[in-house]
Amino acid sequence: MPSVGRPRAFDMENVLEAAMRLFWEQGYEATSLTQLRAATGLSSASLYGTFGSKEGLFERVVEHYTKGPGGVTDIVADESLAPREAIAGLLHGSIDMQADSAHPVGCLIALSGTTRAPGEDQAGVRAAVTSRRETDRVRVKACVERGIAAGELDADTDVDGMTAMIHTFLLGLSTQLRDGVPAATLHAAVDALLSHWGRTARE
Secondary structure, X not given: OXXXXXXXXXXXXXXXXXXXXXXXXXXXXXXXXXXXXXXXXXXXXXXXXXXXOHHHHHHHHHHHHHHOHHHHHHHHHOOOOOHHHHHHHHHHHHHHHHHOOOOOOOOHHHHOOOOOOXXXXXXXXXXXXXXXXHHHHHHHHHHHHHHHHOOOOOOOOOHHHHHHHHHHHHHHHHHHHHOOOOHHHHHHHHHHHHOOOOOOOOO
């Protein structure tokens, strides 16, 4: 019989990676506990004992994703880059990541959140993806403001409007890629969007 305090008999990184790919491909609600157990190799007891619930596992997966593939959006917060360069890196880099055949197409944050109404179950799921989207939105806004301060954008630029345009474009990449729109077409669309910022972004 296992002794109390025995170390976990599984690799946490591998478990989170397997669960991430499943949630990423299917979305939160469509992914069953049976599928998660099969993908991760965890028993029900281990899954609940470690993560508390499917929701708890998803919250850890979001953390894992943002430290891995999802971290591609962090470039927009890099103040060593010119603002326009940071936005270009955000959008072009996101397309490259989301189109990579090494993992499911699209963005886990944009595609796998719950559709249930506020007040119902899965509040933690909604909070996890909403928090990351808000982080990206705030960073994009700060970059737009830096663009104005640096003279890259006109002083009377509508900061909220420009921010919404860029962030909406970012979130929309997932559905475009899932629908089969070629990455090259989306890169061209980024260049068109960035024409509002000045010369073409792609060198």
